[in-house]
Amino acid sequence: MTRDLTSLFDPGSVAVVGASDDPAKYGHAVAAQALRAPGRRPVHLVNRRGGTVLGRPAATSLGEIGEPVDLVVISVPGTGFEAAVDDALACGAKAIVAITAGFAEAGPAGRARQRAVAERVRAAGAVLVGPNCLGIADNTTELYLASDRFAPGPVALLSQSGNLALELQLRGAPHGLGFSRFVSLGNQADVTLVDLVEDCARHEPTSVIAVYAEDFGDGRAFARAAAEAGKPVVLLTAGRGTASARSAQSHTGALTTSADVVAAACRDAGVELVRTPREMTVVLAALAGGRRTTGRRTAVLTDGGGHGAVAADAAEDAGLDVPELGAPAQDRLRSVLWEQSAVGNPVDLAGMGEQRPLSYADTVRELLAADEVDAVLMTGYFGGYAASEGGLGGGPAGGSLLAEGEQRAAKEIAGHLAATPKPLVVQSMYPESPSCRALAEAGVPVFDATEDAARALAALTGRAAGAPTGVAAPPPATTPLGDPSYHGVRALLTAAGVPFPAAREITDETELLAAAAAFEGPYVLKALHVLHKSDAGGVVLRLADRDALLAAYRQMHGRLGAPSYSVEAMADLSDGLELIVGVQRDPRFGPVAMVGLGGVLTETLRDVAFALAPVAAGSAEKLLRGLRTAALLDGVRGRPAVDVTAAAAVIARITEVAAAHPEIAELEVNPLLVRPDGSIALDARAVLG
Template sequence: MGRDLSALFDPVSVAVVGASDDPAKYGHAVAAQALRANGRRPVHLVNRRGGTVFGRTAAPSLSAIGEPVDLAVVCVPAAGFEDAVDEALTCGARALVAITAGFAETGDTGRARQHAVAERVRAAGAVMVGPNCLGLADNTTDLFLASDTFTPGGIALLSQSGNLALELQLRFRPHGLGFSRFVSLGNQADVTLVDLLADCARHEGTRAIAIYAEDFADGRAFAETAAETSADTGKPVVLLTAGRGDAAARSAQSHTGALTTPADVVSAVCRDTGVELVTTPRELTVVLAALNGARRAAGRRVAVLTDGGGHGGIAADAIEAAALTVPELRLPTREHLQKVLWEQSAVANPVDLAGMGEQNPGSYADAVAALLAAEEVDAVLMTGYFGGYAHTEAGLGGGGTVLADGEQAAARLIADHHRATAKPLVAQSMYPESPSCRTLAEAGIPVFGATEDAARALAAATPGAPRPGVTPLPVPATPLRESGYLHTRRVLEAAGLPFPAAREIHDETELPAVTREFRGPYVLKALHLLHKSDAGGVALGLAGPVALRAAFRDMHARLGASSYSVEAMADLTDGIELIVGVHRDPRFGPVAMVGLGGVLAEALHDVAFTLAPVTAEHALRLLRGLRTAALLGGVRGRPPVDLTAAAAAVETITAFAAAHPEIAELEVNPLLVRRHGVLALDSRAVLA
């Protein structure tokens, strides 16, 4: 169900503590906005000096108001913050919006103060946004507690940046987008991004949720809530985030850790939960414009309509770069287009009017109708000059007005055709602000000035792969006390992962017993080395006892390890080496990685990520999505490998790691996948 935030978004009454007539103070801007509520609820202004603010009598304290306060906005200096919060709770406040800064963002001392305040708020049964936030607004309840005005609409914006909210306000306007809610997240001392996401998912006035986050706090809870939002409500969640670089991977002690960057984790979470991940405010706007009308394509096939070969070719390339297709149209569709267009028009896809629009702007509408009706088309992109005919008047001896009127009529017809179908239609125009394009936009047809934006919009409206969501974490198992190679092998074997026969030795005298126990060829590994292959601590293909003894003497002379592992050499013929690992992310918990492995794991970097544990079904999808997946299916006469066994091994390894929170990194590399079954050839565990 989530936390009850009703007092935060629809309070009975509001008090602005620190309200001021001084325009330089934040309490001035918030008070001015709060008073816009037009009598929806009592708004009290509090200034410790009393007097008047905005011509209204200001109370010197919350207590002096003489009646309960449901929500208090705290805009006082940091030195008086705790007293203001305590007084608000005493006066019955169920919600606080803490504008005041100077807490966790300043260091340990500020963090301790912040934690203590949050504890008092929760103990009182109240909720608090912030501190160090810029306020909130809810257009559906006339609650305005931020310094700026937000155009009403259906998008809830949860942001750690106030300036970004202002930029989005500007970018939204041409697309007719507006805000149901705005919340500045601040330090998330009490109310978190997850709490707000869950509440916005339930909010009837919100159709889509936009997020700018630098700190997810509990990333796994975010992933779970996002997955539930997508599955249960169908409301799009679009995420813009920063700090996704690879610096966190530099101190890793395994290939898995070194290859797992914050960007990989966030991308995997978004892919698996249905969140649309974007990289810029512009892209965020494009995606929301595409999803605002709740239209979704049934497939990935796009028809391109253009009035010039250049625009058509560029649009086709952009669509394919967005992982969509531009298929050739079927004969019945081409024949229908030939009837409504003129002879020189191209009708294969892209469909090129080839100048007919200048003779008859209505040809745009005729072609759009034909393409939207075609069974082999899932979505349509109209690109090029449409919208520009009103600008041609000077060059056509006055005929431009006729063309402009015809173009407007065509726009209205296109809008009618759009309303008659559920298929997405997107337009790119050289003149996106023209009256004809505004007609399209008002009808719910997204219009963009850039071809790549139009293609991205269609990609957002197109279904992707199945969303596996987030598999719950298992009950923690008995913690591991050591992480040596042989111990890790034994516990993974006990979990069901097969390894070759192996025996630990400490000196040459133990070799004869090993060769009597199992036959060669052998592998010799020096233990207690982090990257054995890089250090020359692995010898492969030792045919028999003599070769094994020679390799031991050489390795021991060079490395002087305290112990070694002698193992049965696996038959590598027709096998493929994979890497399977789990890295514990500080925000998202255990993150799994699967990909092509062996000594080239980092060089090839053909890996996929997801939250652990991983089901065998999901592991199979990840393996089939690798760039080198064709190798697994058999190429150049090589037989296919046992992907089912590989997926089961991924499930075993990731479930084990997820059940052991004391493991910082766990890796099996290589995992040899053969025609029948798998064999783990090496493993590594790093304890936190």
Template sequence: MTREPAVRDLTPLFDPASVAIVGASDDPAKYGHAIAVQALRAASRRPLHLVNRRGGTVLGRRAETSLSAIGEPVDLVVVSVPLAGFEEAVDEALACGARAVVAITAGFAELGDAGLARQRAVAARVRAAGALLVGPNCLGIADNTTELHLASDHFTPGGVALLSQSGNLALELQLRLEPHGLGFSRFVSLGNQADVTLVDLVDDCARHEGTRAIAVYAEDFGDGRAFAEAAARAGKPVVLLTAGRGDASARSAKSHTGALTTSADVVVAACRDAGVELTRTPRELASVLAALDSGRRARGRHVAVFTDGGGHGAIAADAVEATGLAVPELSAPLQRELTGALWEQSAVGNPVDLAGMGEQDPMSYARTVQRLLATDEVDAVLVTGYFGGYAASEDGLGGAEGTLGAAERKAAEAIAAAVPESGKPVAVQSMYPASPSCRTLVEAGVPVYEAVEDAARALAALAPATGARELRALPEAAAALGDPDYYPTRRLLEAAGVSFPPAREIRTEAELRDAAREFAGPYVLKALHLLHKSDAGGVALRLADEEALVAAYRAMHERLGAPSYSVEAMADLADGVELIVGVKRDDRFGPVAMVGLGGVLTEALGDVAFALAPVTAERAELLLRSLRSSALLDGVRGRPAVDVAAAAQAVARITAVAAAHPEIAELEVNPLLVTPHGALALDSRAVLG
């Protein structure tokens, strides 16, 4: 469940009735020149006005001295002038009826607080006029479906909408998509997102008929939670490349949760929960887009690796498994069938290796791919190695009809026909990706890669997720937790259904003795108002009786002098597993849940999993099962299995509390003791933002 978006009509940006470029110039060193050159490519599509304060001509066309001098309303205005004249140009655009402004001019929020204040004031005036603002500090926009070319470069038409904070990265992506036959439906340089945001653009591109996939490069998500929600409801593939996922934000953490939750963890969790493909490099971004463009998705995660060389097959199998996919051994009947179709030295277990047969009979490539696509034992096929080499040149082996090259091209045609019929994805890695055989595959929608890791990553993007994706809406804010101390936090969690052992807060030895008579030992004594009680020696366990409790209190109070203490019933740890459950509120993505192996070794072990909070009990159980130590939950070395369902329910309740309290920066239960009979919170803490 996600929030319903506030839909904005971005038609004036992508299909304006008329356009004006303020700052158009004959000087190639100025950005107004580059945009004007591109805009003139479609000068007949809509009225185009060039504005230069000196008048005269620009690029052979008459230039007006101002927007007002045009004498008619202009729908979209590009402002590419020095900072000193920017606000005047925007105000004139609004006065002339502009419904959209693309602000190239820089010098705003990227320079500090003063620039941010100025940027906000301009954006407020634009919104008050009912108009749209892209930027400032952006590089323009383009829409190939409406022949709108208001960026400095030419973008090849295609089905990918690129929303980017980097112009040069857009150029690199275009170069990397070209071998796959892909191009752009739209390009938007995000700039400072003073008005039109990444979320607005994702929503609009999701509705755009000419866009098949949405590619995003973002360093600043703005409202990251809203971005995740927009991506989740897009109904089209969203592929993200981002930077700045380091762990610097954890340095000031005030809990184990804070110390263990990095920016990278948050982004990975948000992308997984929203169904966004997260990539690390422009090459990987292009590889994934090429795979997704085929429209074919795998039903499962089993891959057949097919090659004409043992080395290529072994390396490809490793690359596939490194992505989390499986390369299963084929069944005995299928191996017998393949053996009958190939020659004696061929390997048929998976990887399937022609072992040189391709040189004798290039059609063996096609027959083997067809058979692998036909079996229910695999969900996708990766072809790797020499295929494409026979037709790689116009002479030698790849020469005239009747040679190996011609036969290989026929094999490529047969593979190209078989893939759509099967509905299964195929990715090809070739030493010769530009060969005629490989071009035949690309033209049929079968992606071909130069690097095997790219082909493996492509298939991973087409495989079903390992766990159910879930992105829940944030609940309405509850009454604020005014006091984040131990007992107010504990009472808040107890009210939500989280179980704790019997306990009482005490301040004197007399109160301590009264508490010892309220419930039976053994006891736990905790010094309160300390951040990490165990590290400070503020926790005493297994105190057998009242006298042991009193002795521990006297020693602890003499060392620490805490203003109060908690006396609690000691839980039976014998058959239990200690977990940590925490929620940290991220500035961009909101509350982020963490579960992991708990207790005093939490940070040392670092066995944790993340999701955007709140999570359901079903989602919580998937997170618990994803831990490296999850085998402990099912019992090892004679220990009984613990009540995972109870643990998952506790996780769901803790994350719901944190999500409903925006004033809580960090909320943590550590440990959450899970036994065969249920789950019990043994300690909790909250940190207010």
């Protein structure tokens, strides 16, 4: 259920408990910021010593104010925190921003204190941000309750790091990037990241939601909120490369890292995942303009072959396509360019810009008008003529005529762009030149680095990493798995429609011979209750008859002494491809599926893909088609294509079973044999959590 955070972002009145004249105290910084808009709402300062703070009378307590207060900021030592919360609730506060630290981040005792405070706040019908946070700000309601000022703009910034928020603000300034809101997440004892994403999605002045998070809380709920926000969500997170601390007992566990899980959740939810503050700034600068397209066919426009080649490579590295333009588009370009210009893509003016700066605008017009072009990346010298005239350095001898022509070209480019929804991104050697500033003021993202321009364009065009599939809620939990043995897991999956070869569990030679009589050979013999059976020599294939089966059993039992074994019908491996399907339960994101090339080389090849489970059959097929070795699915070197549709359907069933059994920490089918005529599971295991 979505929460009403109106009292948090647009309260009728504010009180700062712990306001101080001491610049070394956080209560001083928050109080000074709160007083920036005294005419918007009453602002009360509270200091237990009374007197004045920042030249204003200070109450000794909230009760002394004598009237209700909607929002209370608490910046007091930990020993007085609970009493301050109780006072705030007693005076009718509907929102509390808790700066005070020393709770869940300090250990079990602090976590218990934090839980108790959050319960009291919720019972009173109020909301709590923090504790251990650095405040909030909302430029749209003139609410300033953080130590730093944030330039106004369309980005809502939700961050677990105050310094990182400050860096984003500094990096964003050259791009004119501003913020509608800032919230320091703190420990998320009550108001969570999910609550804030949902509220920012409803906040009309916010067009982009930026998140820095180390703790997602309920990661799947975050992914679902981001998928349903209707606005771009950009995520920077720490610790993505750290594998789970739990010792993995399957290939799936060994291969799945936090980075894989977060990346899968972001892809499924349509979240832009970034790695650094610089990359986040680049993506935000692009998305803040609101211009997006579903295609990724990119035309590169340059005035020098070197810049064009580098930009084309950068665009493809960012997941964009740089196709050769068709003959009609090339003919239209030739009509506005001179003979030596290249028109294939990259489009190279080849010096024409120095003869006629408006050729930039003419070329942009033609490229934006081409049906086969979804976006344009202009790179190189544009801006240099006006930069030379403006004293910014560089530029050939051309005087004011070239500078004026270039600035006219910038205005015409802006006009052409206004007539189309297609995005244009610019990389310039002179990004601060008057011509580039004119483009930036018209909403064109301008960067000094080619890779930044390409990354920005990728954020605007068609989800280069793959179209979001949405975030499905796990199915309702079903009856827990009572028998996690090999044959128990087989029975569970078989009941869900996953096909297996005929098999029997045996413990002695008599049972082995009975199994051999129940179905025809060739046979497979497997030692059960042995981790990674193949590695231990616990699997023997292609046993032609019962005599071969009996001999293999005697040899294997003498060597391994396993408590039981499985006798199975040997599947037809000819023309087949072995896949792996696994589901691991992540503590933040719930069940996460992995599919890839399977068999004994799974961990060596590491050709796997991830998605939040359950995975629909269509999505499973996309995961398979996205593997590095996907060409094998369609047949190579005379081998026939395999039935990918059948494999995808089985994958969907496996992930549905795992998602419906929260007691299963890891579920794995390896290999899943896919042949031209269908798919069959050859081995399975489950690890209970």
